[in-house]
Amino acid sequence: MLNFTYDIPTKVHFGDDALDYIGEEARKFTDKILLTYGGGSIKDNGIYEKVLLELEASGVKVYELSGIKPNPRIDSVREGIRIIKEKEIGAIIAVGGGSTIDASKFMAAGAMVDFDPWKFISENKPMSPALPLLTVLTMAATGSEMDCGGVITNLETNEKLSSGHKDTRPKVSFLDPTLTYTVNKYQTACGTVDILSHIFENYFNVDESMYMLDRIMESLMKTVIKYGPIALKEPENYEARANLMWASSWAINGFVSASSKSSWTVHPMEHELSAFYDITHGLGLAILTPRWMEYVLNEKTAHKFYDLGVNVFDIDKNLDKLEVGKIVIKKLNKFFFKDLELDSNLKDIGIDESKFDQMSKKACGKKGKIEGFVELSPADVKEIYSMCL
Amino acid sequence: MLNFTYDIPTKVHFGDDALDYIGEEARKFTDKILLTYGGGSIKDNGIYEKVLLELEASGVKVYELSGIKPNPRIDSVREGIRIIKEKEIGAIIAVGGGSTIDASKFMAAGAMVDFDPWKFISENKPMSPALPLLTVLTMAATGSEMDCGGVITNLETNEKLSSGHKDTRPKVSFLDPTLTYTVNKYQTACGTVDILSHIFENYFNVDESMYMLDRIMESLMKTVIKYGPIALKEPENYEARANLMWASSWAINGFVSASSKSSWTVHPMEHELSAFYDITHGLGLAILTPRWMEYVLNEKTAHKFYDLGVNVFDIDKNLDKLEVGKIVIKKLNKFFFKDLELDSNLKDIGIDESKFDQMSKKACGKKGKIEGFVELSPADVKEIYSMCL
Numbered sequence: 075m076l077n078f079t080y081d082i083p084t085k086v087h088f089g090d091d092a093l094d095y096i097g098e099e100a101r102k103f104t105d106k107i108l109l110t111y112g113g114g115s116i117k118d119n120g121i122y123e124k125v126l127l128e129l130e131a132s133g134v135k136v137y138e139l140s141g142i143k144p145n146p147r148i149d150s151v152r153e154g155i156r157i158i159k160e161k162e163i164g165a166i167i168a169v170g171g172g173s174t175i176d177a178s179k180f181m182a183a184g185a186m187v188d189f190d191p192w193k194f195i196s197e198n199k200p201m202s203p204a205l206p207l208l209t210v211l212t213m214a215a216t217g218s219e220m221d222c223g224g225v226i227t228n229l230e231t232n233e234k235l236s237s238g239h240k241d242t243r244p245k246v247s248f249l250d251p252t253l254t255y256t257v258n259k260y261q262t263a264c265g266t267v268d269i270l271s272h273i274f275e276n277y278f279n280v281d282e283s284m285y286m287l288d289r290i291m292e293s294l295m296k297t298v299i300k301y302g303p304i305a306l307k308e309p310e311n312y313e314a315r316a317n318l319m320w321a322s323s324w325a326i327n328g329f330v331s332a333s334s335k336s337s338w339t340v341h342p343m344e345h346e347l348s349a350f351y352d353i354t355h356g357l358g359l360a361i362l363t364p365r366w367m368e369y370v371l372n373e374k375t376a377h378k379f380y381d382l383g384v385n386v387f388d389i390d391k392n393l394d395k396l397e398v399g400k401i402v403i404k405k406l407n408k409f410f411f412k413d414l415e416l417d418s419n420l421k422d423i424g425i426d427e428s429k430f431d432q433m434s435k436k437a438c439g440k441k442g443k444i445e446g447f448v449e450l451s452p453a454d455v456k457e458i459y460s461m462c463l
Numbered sequence: 464m465l466n467f468t469y470d471i472p473t474k475v476h477f478g479d480d481a482l483d484y485i486g487e488e489a490r491k492f493t494d495k496i497l498l499t500y501g502g503g504s505i506k507d508n509g510i511y512e513k514v515l516l517e518l519e520a521s522g523v524k525v526y527e528l529s530g531i532k533p534n535p536r537i538d539s540v541r542e543g544i545r546i547i548k549e550k551e552i553g554a555i556i557a558v559g560g561g562s563t564i565d566a567s568k569f570m571a572a573g574a575m576v577d578f579d580p581w582k583f584i585s586e587n588k589p590m591s592p593a594l595p596l597l598t599v600l601t602m603a604a605t606g607s608e609m610d611c612g613g614v615i616t617n618l619e620t621n622e623k624l625s626s627g628h629k630d631t632r633p634k635v636s637f638l639d640p641t642l643t644y645t646v647n648k649y650q651t652a653c654g655t656v657d658i659l660s661h662i663f664e665n666y667f668n669v670d671e672s673m674y675m676l677d678r679i680m681e682s683l684m685k686t687v688i689k690y691g692p693i694a695l696k697e698p699e700n701y702e703a704r705a706n707l708m709w710a711s712s713w714a715i716n717g718f719v720s721a722s723s724k725s726s727w728t729v730h731p732m733e734h735e736l737s738a739f740y741d742i743t744h745g746l747g748l749a750i751l752t753p754r755w756m757e758y759v760l761n762e763k764t765a766h767k768f769y770d771l772g773v774n775v776f777d778i779d780k781n782l783d784k785l786e787v788g789k790i791v792i793k794k795l796n797k798f799f800f801k802d803l804e805l806d807s808n809l810k811d812i813g814i815d816e817s818k819f820d821q822m823s824k825k826a827c828g829k830k831g832k833i834e835g836f837v838e839l840s841p842a843d844v845k846e847i848y849s850m851c852l
Contacts, residue, residue, distance in 0.1 A: 075705060077478025082471075088721070089466025285689065286706045286713075289682035297675040316464060317675045324675075332477070 075284050078332040084220045085246045088320065090312075092250040093124050093210065096167070097132030099246045103206040104164025108157060110139045110178045111169045116212065119256050125169060125210060137161050142170065145227045145234060145348050145355070146177035151191045154181035158205065165206040171265075172216025172355075175209050176224035179242040182207045192228060194237045201239035209247045213257050214319040215265030215356065217272060217326030219247040227349060233436075234349035249323070251315035259306050263414035264356025266302030266318065270295060271359040272325040275338040278378055278447035283334030291330045292385045297321045299386065303413040339446030340366050343455055346433035351425055360410040361420060364403050365461040370448040371399045378447070420462045430459045464673050467721040473609045474635045477709065479701075481639040482513050482599065485556070486521030488635045492595040493553025497546060499528045499567045500558045505601065508645050514558060514599060526550050531559065534616045534623060534737050534744070535566035540580045543570035547594065554595040557633075560654075561605025561744075564598050565613035568631040571596045581617060583626045590628035598636045602646050603708040604654030604745065606661060606715035608636040616738060622825075623738035638712070640704035648695050652803035653745025655691030655707065659684060660748040661714040664727040667767055667836035672723030680719045681774045686710045688775065692802040728835030729755050732844055735822035740814055749799040750809060753792050754850040759837040760788045767836070809851045819848045 087095045100107055107129060116122040129136050139154045157163065158181060168178035183201035184191035193199045209219045218224065223238030257265065276283075277291045297317050304314040324330065343366070344358035371379055379399030383389035387405050389398050411418040420426070434455040437444060444450040450458075476484045489496055496518060505511040518525050526546055531539045546552065547570065557567035572590035573580035582588045598608045607613065612627030646654065665672075666680045686706050693703040713719065732755070733747040760768055768788030772778035776794050778787050800807040809815070823844040826833060833839040839847075 075702065077476075077480050079484075080475040080477060083474075085472075086469040087466075088469060091466050095468075284706060284709065285702070286682065286686040286710055289685055290679055293675065293678035293682045296678055300674065313464065313674070317673060320673065321675055 075333045076281055076335065080329070080332055081240065082220065082243070082327050082329060084244050084327070086220065086249055086323070087246070088249045090250055090252050092248040093121075093128060096125060096208070096210070096248055097128035097134065100129055100134050100165065100167060100208060101132040103208075103245070105133060106135050106137070106161060106163045108137050108139060108154060108161075108163045108166045108181070109169065110142060110154060110166060110174055110181070112140070112142045112144075112171075112174050114140060115256070116169055119253070121169060121210065121212065121253055125167070129167075137163060142174045142177050144173045145352060146173040148180075148192050148226055148228050150177050151180040151184060151226065154178070155184040155191060158185040163205070165208065167208045167210065169210040169212065171211070171213035172218045172225075175211075175218040175244070176216070176226060178207055178209075179204070179218070179224035179238065180226055181205075182242055183239065195226065195228070195233070195235045198237070201237055202241040204239065204241040206245045207242065209244045210253070211247060211249050211319065212253050213261060213265055214254055214315070214322040215268040217269070217322050219244055219249065220323040220327040222328075225345070232349050234345045247323075249319050251312055251319050254315045254319060255310045257309070259309075259415070261354075262305050262309070263302065263416050264354045264360075265322070266298055266305070266414060267356040267360040267363075267410060267416070269318065269322045269325050270298045271340060271356075271363060273298070273330070274363065275341060276325075276331040276334075276336040277382065278339070279331070279334040279336040280447060281334045283331075287330050287333055288381065289385070292382070294321050294325055294330070295382075295386045299409060306414065337445045337447070339444050339448075339450065342437045342439070342444055343458065346437045347425070350429055350433060353423060353425075357416055357423070360414070360416045361418065361462050362458065364407050364410065365458050367399075367403050367406070369454070369458050369461065371396070371403070375448060420459070427460060427463065430456050434459065464722045465670055465724065469718070469721055470629065471609065471632070471716050471718060473633050473716070475609065475638055475712070476635070477638045479639055479641050481637040482510075482517060485514060485597070485599070485637055486517035486523065489518055489523050489554065489556060489597060490521040492597075492634070494522060495524050495526065495550060495552045497526050497528060497543060497550075497552045497555045497570070498558065499531060499543060499555060499563055499570070501529070501531045501533075501560075501563050503529060504645070505558055508642070510558060510599065510601065510642055514556070526552060531563045531566050533562045534741060535562040537569075537581050537615055537617050539566050540569040540573060540615065543567070544573040544580060547574040552594070554597065556597045556599065558599040558601065560600070560602035561607040561614075564600075564607035564633070565605070565615060567596055567598075568593070568607070568613035568627065569615055570594075571631055572628065584615065584617070584622070584624045587626070590626055591630040593628065593630040595634045596631065598633045599642070600636060600638050600708065601642050602650060602654055603643055603704070603711040604657040606658070606711050608633055608638065609712040609716040611717075614734070621738050623734045636712075638708050640701055640708050643704045643708060644699045646698070648698075648804065650743070651694050651698070652691070652805050653743045653749075654711070655687055655694070655803060656745040656749040656752075656799060656805070658707065658711045658714050659687045660729060660745075660752060662687070662719070663752065664730060665714075665720040665723075665725040666771065667728070668720070668723040668725040669836060670723040672720075676719050676722055677770065678774070681771070683710050683714055683719070684771075684775045688798060695803065726834045726836070728833055728837075728839065731826045731828070731833055732847065735826045736814070739818055739822060742812060742814075746805055746812070749803070749805045750807065750851050751847065753796050753799065754847050756788075756792050756795070757850065758843070758847050760785070760792070764837060809848070816849060816852065819845050823848065
């Protein structure tokens with residue numbers, strides 16, 4: 075168990091009245107806001123109008139940057155920074171899922187410096203200070219609404235990489251589960267996998283974490299596994315949408331991972347898939363995770379699979395640990411590919427082995443390895459990619 | 464499930480190096496601190512020296528108020544306010560358990576106004592604004608290190624009552640589990656009961672809470688039930704002390720109770736016991752809780768006892784709900800009075816029925832009832848007190 079500093083000051087308005095607070099909260103920071111969003115679906119479902127109404131009523135002038143894409147591009151970030159500097163904007167409100175929020179984090183930091191924002195990645199420059207960022211979440215998945223980090227893609231270099239700083243953690247987030255009613259089946263499934271994967275990445279940790287936090291991670295996993303399929307079947311089930319939404323924030327805001335070194339494994343492998351093939355992040359995670367588990371499950375690692383199996387998947391505690399681990403993988407396959415109705419193989423989504431060598435090396439980064447729960451070399455990663463075909 | 468605002472910005476340094484940060488954190492707020500503490504045991508175990516050393520090294524001048532008693536008195540609060548005003552002090556560091564921290568919350572608010580601090584209670588005046596409060600926790604129990612509220616006693620009127628405001632929530636808390644190694648067996652047991660009781664008060668709620676938060680409360684309960692007895696047997700078991708400490712904060716900081724109306728029941732009954740007889744709060748809770756459960760368990764309430772039994776006490780899920788409830792009460796009796804070695808009856812600690820009428824009325828307050836999970840009249844409360852004899 076490691077020493078840690080807990081420091082998660084994000085304020086959250088949660089519930090179907092969350093947007094009622096956006097005007098007064100924004101006004102605490104500035105009278106000029108950059109509103110960032112994606113493809114414009116927020117204009118169909120009334121969110122855009124509501125946000126504008128509330129901001130105007132509070133005397134906040136709104137500038138806009140729309141068109142932020144999934145797997146957001148550094149180009150959008152540059153454009154946002156340009157507007158912020160030109161209009162002397164004081165804060166950002168990101169309306170969307172992880173992509174819009176992540177891109178906005180890079181804008182928030184980039185607005186305060188004179189260099190190109192890709193240097194936050196390429197030269198590891200600190201994302202501090204940053205403009206205040208507020209978020210309106212429209213999809214439960216990345217947890218970006220309550221964490222420090224963001225992922226950004228550079229299409230010129232085929233790189234999808236992450237950075238972050240406590241200064242880019244949202245100051246206030248507005249979480250209204252009804253705003254996710256229109257998220258379609260596929261995106262709901264992918265979001266569910268993303269949340270679950272964040273918990274896995276923290277749960278399968280290098281150091282022993284605190285008992286209390288392991289149990290809380292199991293609570294979050296149970297929640298996601300229960301409500302993911304319900305939200306798929308009943309998109310307007312408030313209870314399901316609310317539980318998924320709040321679980322998405324707590325899976326990754328830093329609370330559950332505080333006491334242990336969690337060195338992520340499946341995410342870096344997936345980031346190469348979406349960087350090279352622009353697939354949905356959650357789908358990539360679903361295909362990779364059970365194969366990764368198969369690859370690393372052994373006598374030495376089985377204890378963690380055993381806890382997961384007994385405490386989350388309700389598997390008989392009297393079974394052998396390795397046996398429980400195998401059942402966990404079976405149940406997870408069923409969950410991803412039957413309950414959540416996702417494609418189970420890379421081939422089915424048009425990906426072959428042609429770039430596995432290149433992707434494996436990139437996934438292992440400058441260190442030449444993934445230092446996760448079990449350390450992986452590029453050859454290991456390639457083998458896992460191959461298992462996904 | 465209710466709408467809610469989540470707003471818990473307390474920063475926590477957790478671990479055996481937590482006090483290393485106290486100088487730099489304090490200096491962010493002020494260069495003149497009031498250090499509040501209790502009976503002086505912090506001078507025996509080195510905490511006092513360490514805190515002073517760190518504060519002085521950071522250029523913070525320290526004034527002191529010692530002698531804050533368990534079930535803290537309004538007199539100590541008045542004295543603290545006098546010193547703060549006289550010396551123009553900018554922040555408070557409370558070193559101790561809930562009593563010292565609670566009293567310091569009243570000082571923090573009282574220092575900003577001209578009226579007597581008992582009016583925060585008697586006239587329900589808001590405890591805002593308040594001086595910044597930092598805390599060094601020396602006992603895991605009340606959760607005051609991360610919540611807004613405080614309990615204060617007026618011996619002249621035999622009243623033990625609570626108030627609080629988001630402005631009195633500690634800004635920074637230093638949680639070093641090793642500082643609780645010297646907490647004796649009895650106080651460790653009472654602290655354990657207090658933590659568990661906070662979770663019960665939130666778990667047995669009026670509205671249905673969020674599934675995720677119910678499961679998290681169960682995780683916290685499992686943690687407390689596992690580690691309470693270990694800390695009793697092995698006072699220097701870091702894992703046990705750390706889990707109890709972090710659970711104490713999360714039991715009551717507002718996170719788990721956010722989505723439901725939790726109207727507390729056993730605490731108001733216990734507050735009359737400690738107000739009239741000055742007994743340890745946790746002991747009173749241990750004696751009252753299983754009797755309260757017996758009193759309110761019925762066909763209508765059994766579902767909550769069933770969840771508790773199956774998910775926390777590992778009771779067979781195929782049993783009848785009422786049956787599970789009865790086993791929960793048996794197991795809780797064993798936990799409090801055998802594992803934690805606490806006295807099980809009021810008679811054993813010298814309390815008889817002579818003041819039950821008066822206490823029952825007071826416990827029901829101005830409303831004439833306790834609006835908890837099950838509503839209780841003064842007659843109900845008296846009956847529960849009688850079951851404790």
